[in-house]
Amino acid sequence: MNASVLATPELMRCVHAATLAPSLHNSQPWRFALTGEAIEVYADRDRQLDVLDPDGRELMVSVGAAVFTLRLALRRAGRMPELAVLPDPDRPDLVAVIRPGQPAEPSAAVLELADAIERRHTNRQPFLPKVVPADVLEELRAAAGHEGAALTVAGAASRTIIAGLGREAERRLRARDGYRAEMGKWTRPAARRRDGVPTAAYGPWDALERLPMRDFGIVHPQRQRRAEKFESHPTIAVLTTGGDDPADWIRAGQALQRVLLTATTRHLATTPISQPVEIPGIREVLTDRRAGRFAQMVIRLGYGQPAPATPRRPVGEVVQQAAS
Ligand SMILES: Cc1cc2nc3c(=O)[nH]c(=O)nc-3n(C[C@H](O)[C@H](O)[C@H](O)COP(=O)(O)O)c2cc1C
Numbered sequence: 001m002n003a004s005v006l007a008t009p010e011l012m013r014c015v016h017a018a019t020l021a022p023s024l025h026n027s028q029p030w031r032f033a034l035t036g037e038a039i040e041v042y043a044d045r046d047r048q049l050d051v052l053d054p055d056g057r058e059l060m061v062s063v064g065a066a067v068f069t070l071r072l073a074l075r076r077a078g079r080m081p082e083l084a085v086l087p088d089p090d091r092p093d094l095v096a097v098i099r100p101g102q103p104a105e106p107s108a109a110v111l112e113l114a115d116a117i118e119r120r121h122t123n124r125q126p127f128l129p130k131v132v133p134a135d136v137l138e139e140l141r142a143a144a145g146h147e148g149a150a151l152t153v154a155g156a157a158s159r160t161i162i163a164g165l166g167r168e169a170e171r172r173l174r175a176r177d178g179y180r181a182e183m184g185k186w187t188r189p190a191a192r193r194r195d196g197v198p199t200a201a202y203g204p205w206d207a208l209e210r211l212p213m214r215d216f217g218i219v220h221p222q223r224q225r226r227a228e229k230f231e232s233h234p235t236i237a238v239l240t241t242g243g244d245d246p247a248d249w250i251r252a253g254q255a256l257q258r259v260l261l262t263a264t265t266r267h268l269a270t271t272p273i274s275q276p277v278e279i280p281g282i283r284e285v286l287t288d289r290r291a292g293r294f295a296q297m298v299i300r301l302g303y304g305q306p307a308p309a310t311p312r313r314p315v316g317e318v319v320q321q322a323a324s
Contacts, residue, residue, distance in 0.1 A: 005036065005100065006074075006079060008321070010077050011034055011039060011100075012315055012319065013073070013077070014074050015032050015070065015073075015315055015319055016315045017072070017073035017076075017114075017117050017118075018030070018041075018066040018067070018069045018070035019066065019312045019315060019318060020069065020120075020312060021065035021068070021069045022062070022065055022120075023065065024052065024053060024059065024061075024062050025049060025052075025186035025187075025196060025197055026186070026195055026197050026310050027047045027062065027186065028047065028062075028318070029043060029045075029047035029048060029062055030043065030044055030062070030063050030095075030318060031043075031319075032318055033319070033320040033321075033322070034320070034321045034322060036322050037099060038097050038098060038099045038100075039070065039098045039099075039100075040094060041094075041095045041096040041097075042094055043056070043059055043060065043063050043092075044093075045059075045093060047059070047195075049182055049186070050178075051176060051178040051179050051181075051182040052179070052182060052278055053278070056246075057249050058274060058278075060095070060249035061249050061252050061296060061297065063095045063250065063253060064095075064249065064251065064252060064253020064254045064255075064256070064257070065254065067083070067095065067098070067250065067253065067254055068147065068254035068255075071083060071254075072110070072113060072114050072117065073114060073117065074098065074101075075104070075110045075114065076106050076111060076114035077100075079101050079102070079104065080101040080102045080104045081099065082099040083096060083098050084098075085247055086246060086247055095250060096250070113258075113261050116261040116264035116265050117261065119264055120264040120270070121201075121306075121309055122201065122270065122271055122272065122310075123270060123271055123305075123306075124201065124202060124204075124213055124214075125228075125269070125304045125305055125307060126204070126206075126229060126230040126304065127230070127269060127300075127304040128231070128302065129232070129233070130302070131235075132235045132268065132302065132303075136266045136268070137153050137237075139266065140153075140259050140263060141153070143255070143258040143262040144239060144258065144259050146255075146258060147251060147258050148241070148251050148255065149239055149240065149241050149251055149252055149256075150241075150293065151238070151240075151255075151259055152240065153235065153237045154238065156233075159233075159234065159236045162236050162276065162298060163210060163212055163236070165282050165285060166275050166276045167209070167212050168282060169275035169276045169278060169282045172279050173275060173279065183219050184219035187217075187219060188219075189220055193311065194312060194313040194317075195311065195312075198308075198311065199217070199222040199223075201307065201308055202216045202217050202225065204225060204227060204228040205225060205226070205227040206227070206229075206230045207227040207228055207229050208229060210230065211230045211300070212276065213230070213271070214273070214274075231302060234300055234302065235302055236273075236298060236299070236300055237259075237298070237299045237301060238295055238297070239252060239255060239295075239296050239297040240287075240288075240293040240294055240295055241293075241294050241296055242292050242294070244294040248294065248296075249296065252296035252297065256272065256296075256297055256299075259299065260272075267303065269301070269303060269307065270299060270300065270301055271299070272297055272298075272299055273298040274298070276298055277296060277297060277298065283295055286298075
């Protein structure tokens, strides 16, 4: 047996971990193939949100988050993953090929980060009025930097501007043809549904409508949804990359997940907020072309009550195994 190959059950555990990654509307737009010596990760275009994400940028960010999680799960399993991103120009949906690589004992830092995979959930609750310490923000910036992206924590003025941009984006998105239908598709409650955003994860409504929380309840409203007061001084950060092509989107997804998991290890709650980067004109305001920094995601950070886990499709549904 090839030294770099892990037993199939171990590989399946790693893929299962990868499926716990965040994705736009919990669309889980990924497929995996076990080839015998590698895991191939594919974008599943049938799960692209055509209205919200016509270019498939957020689809690639979501798959990138799964790629990072897979790398981390392989490190936890005692391997040094070897990653090739977009290895075949003729197969643009082949996002990455990951070989388990040489055996390597996982460090305490790897184990701590991997331990957060199962505990990380998007949190749409109000956060406590508690400041995120500077050294923790520095760790988050470093996490983005490790993956070739940058995280900029907004100061008081830019925070207000970003929140305003988010609200304006939400307003324009709602006016977009097909927005409601698409939202309805990904929020339709069904007993055994394993994707989409369940009503339990919507969170309350921001009573002062200051924060650009995505309203998942516009088509299938949650019963007894309350309006609550959200934090008045939110911690908001913008994730950027040095380019804006599919490789950068995958990089952004890997960085996003590394930031979210690092935040989880520091007991921080997180909300990815993407409305401001879904309207090109508004995304442009957050992008600094002269400095070559392209906005990929806005992230809200803070301390809050635990958020519920959302469902995932079973691993068997997303993995294809090579015939032996
Ligand atoms: C590319 C991307 C965009 C997202 N945009 C938003 C958003 O605008 N608002 C929000 O509340 N959650 C957003 N999320 C979080 C997803 O809704 C969430 O990951 C998904 O529902 C699965 O839930 P979980 O993160 O708790 O596992 C986004 C996630 C990704 C990866």
